[in-house]
Amino acid sequence: MQMSTRLVSALRKLYIxxxxxxxxxECCMQCAVGNILDHTDSWKNLSDYHGALKLNYVGKVHQNLGRKFNGYSPIELLQIEATFLEACxxxxxxxxxxxxxxxxxDKDILFNGLSEVVKLLCKMDHVSNVMDYTKLFEFENEKPRYKIADILA
Incomplete structure (x- = not known):
């Protein structure tokens, strides 16, 4: 599976x-988006409320100009953050x-949040969810349906 540079970078930063x-x-520099954007909080100026999905004037200007922040548009950043917060x-x-x-x-809460964020990031880039392990356990005629090397490639 071919992943974009922005996806690989975001996954690496969230993993770390x-x-x-x-x-x-609860910290704009240490939340999902804050980490993706290298521990900056300037992204919070794209909306009026942390966790909101509505761009404010500044956000709309950046969105309309086609501005990207580490590869993500302002509306994508708000979607990522809202997904993270809701899942937490x-x-x-x-x-x-x-x-x-x-x-x-709590690690379990953060893991739930990150799982949903990873799912969203993969969806945004039109790739399979990298955390989907269900193929590992699919079988046919009492044998694995897929070879592990094919799944992990």
Missing amino acids: AFHNNMLNP GYKLPLHFKNDKPKNPT
């Missing part, structure tokens, strides 16, 4: 953030009065 405990849904258990947009997980940096 997860394993180095540098992933925090937040009610959007992020606000102190809205529901949120008791321990937002």
Whole structure:
């Protein structure tokens, strides 16, 4: 499977953030998008609320100019962040009065969030979900349907 440069880069950054405990849904520099954008928070100026899917004026200008941030358009960045936050258990947009997980940096919660983000990133690039392991266990006539080398290639 051929992956784009932006997808490989995003996956690498999220992998590193997860394993180095540098992933925090409530911090604009350590959330999914903050990590994809090299720990910057300037992306938060694309919408009025953290977790919102609606671009504000600044976001619309960048979107209409075709601006990309590490390969992703402003609307794609908002989709990535909203997906991450929702999968982590937040009610959007992020606000102190809205529901949120008791321990937002719990590895299981973060893994759920990242799983959904990876699925979305793969969908955006029109490739199979790299975290889909179901083919490993498909069988036909009591034998594996696919060779592991073909799946992992």
